[in-house]
Amino acid sequence: MTKNTRKEAPVLPLNTIMSGDCIEAMNSLPEGSVDLIFADPPYNLQLRGDLHRPDNSKVDAVDDSWDQFDSFKVYDDFTREWLAAARRLLKPNGAIWVIGSYHNVFRLGAELQNQGYWLLNDVVWRKSNPMPNFRGKRFTNAHETLIWASKNEGAKYTFNYEALKALNEGIQMRSDWVLPICNGGERLKNEDGDKAHPTQKPQSLLHRLLIATTNPGDVVLDPFFGTGTTGAVAKMLGRDYIGIEREEKYRKVAEKRLKSIRKFDSEALKVSTSKRAEPRVPFGQLVERGMLRPGEELSSLNGRHKAKVRADGTLVGNDVKGSIHQVGAHLEGAPSCNGWTYWTYKRDGQNVPIDLLRQQIRAEMN
Amino acid sequence: MTKNTRKEAPVLPLNTIMSGDCIEAMNSLPEGSVDLIFADPPYNLQLRGDLHRPDNSKVDAVDDSWDQFDSFKVYDDFTREWLAAARRLLKPNGAIWVIGSYHNVFRLGAELQNQGYWLLNDVVWRKSNPMPNFRGKRFTNAHETLIWASKNEGAKYTFNYEALKALNEGIQMRSDWVLPICNGGERLKNEDGDKAHPTQKPQSLLHRLLIATTNPGDVVLDPFFGTGTTGAVAKMLGRDYIGIEREEKYRKVAEKRLKSIRKFDSEALKVSTSKRAEPRVPFGQLVERGMLRPGEELSSLNGRHKAKVRADGTLVGNDVKGSIHQVGAHLEGAPSCNGWTYWTYKRDGQNVPIDLLRQQIRAEMN
DNA sequence: GAGTCTGATGAATCCATAC
């Protein structure tokens, strides 16, 4: 064995729950190792007593000097730190989801932008059965906001467009999601019958989010794991998870929950894919294989233009030469054109799109 | 008459449109004189190149100079200044609404909090007819966010709870509002037929907002008046307005528009009370919500065919993949098929139509 | 006139790969 002087990278603790402070825990993991982070951070008010000021003095919940300004300052410092630790962990094409309400989500979103995350969407979780506003002083607070962001501008983030479109019966998925809150049998209870966690998220929310922005085998990290909804859905869907949770009582509930989860069979985890994922077929191959003859005439779908096939797989039409796409774009005066769906050839008196021939070749490849 | 040595307060320019920079204009008005501010500031969209629809037509982007900022810092400085000027203008029990998208709304919300405004709700405007995502790279950006805040914590802001409940057919108004975007006859055009303003807001949105949070006779100020939707609805509803608009071309359109408006125009009521259609439930939601498991087998009602559920809400059966409707139609050799009544799942030894699950979801939504 | 078809358009941070 050759001598290896590089520092050994720490191993990822896949499918386990780490304890302790999430910032320290994240900083102990190797840089650029996680595909997706889902984070449901605590809100402002719940942080009193849990947080330290920037100078490390503990914030006292009953301290009279606590005011609005201190409160935001401390929350922003906390947000900055954990978002930076999260960003370090992400692979270059990784992405993050954060969820919050109007109490904290504006600070989350602004800090994401400040750190160089690139916002992709804000998504509204529209609760189909929210708690009513009993005092009648405001609108029923019937939604929470999720922010989806890539690590950098221009990153090639994962988005399973076709699968989401399928989930929505053929119409592209919108930025507003109507889903019920977590209650009934899904809501975890303690022995005494109280709810095990105050803000347990519904599995349906994580299902949609993980189907949309991860692939089977991806690593999903949740720094505020709670009772482990992220891990549970990740496991069902064949993704690896890493949870971080500082409260032992939540870790215990999550451990038990995760043990009983089974992965769905992998056939069911395959999702609809787009044409982009199909192998590329050069048009010239249709000519080489004799599916189209050199000299044969193609017509545009709208019938307005014609062009002739040449032996090298280019077209000539109306003084223009070039690829099926270039000639189509030129004839239509369009910025671009998909030649596969634009051109047709004649068989048995019918005009058939040449894309049919490409599909034949692709079918043979499988 | 007794001698009055106090400085004469400037008179409020009610029901007029001021020109010039909105910060200077606001600072020229008397402190604590306005009941409500509605502000639709530039969003700071950071658009890169051109965008074409699949039919090759070009999207008319918002690329006006007034939406260009060099950095977040410049945008934040601008936001801080106009929000401070606005806060000075508000009466002690006054309130503000701001609207934005994910590009800017997090910065707006954070700065509102920083200045001591007290957030009351964030309200989601869910557009019933948004522009689609043409490249299939993100979720359809189908909503914008409004933030409603009082001048201070503890202020006695106006909220017409009962009026809102009546507008919503007797049900408490929620924080998500489904309203169409502004198009058709309501959309103001120039002589050449082009839209007069790239981001005209619908009257229905302002109608709901003013009914909810102002009383007749209140003074409503809009520092980014544009073509004057705020003024138009305020006038209809018997509120006084003050508009501020920098661009002469928009002021001219707004002046003309406002002249033709009559108080208590019944048209305004009509647009705001559009009926809700029966909600569409995508089959995928049964999977997300755990009512059916990925991998679970469905049987056709006639018992002749079977298919398996996938995680994205599609079915696989006999080499066919697709929606519940597509797979059903294919297996029956029929041109179409209602998958909801065709497929059944097994519970307690019984075959139950999946439509039962859809009915369950619809019941929860009402 | 009623129904049908075609075209236009809306606050948009909207491509991937090979050379």
Place this chain on the structure above:
DNA sequence: GGTATGGATTCATCAGACT
């Protein structure tokens, strides 16, 4: 890394032409 090119991608609504 920049450049060139293949080729993938849309929903609701309204106006106006056409049957």
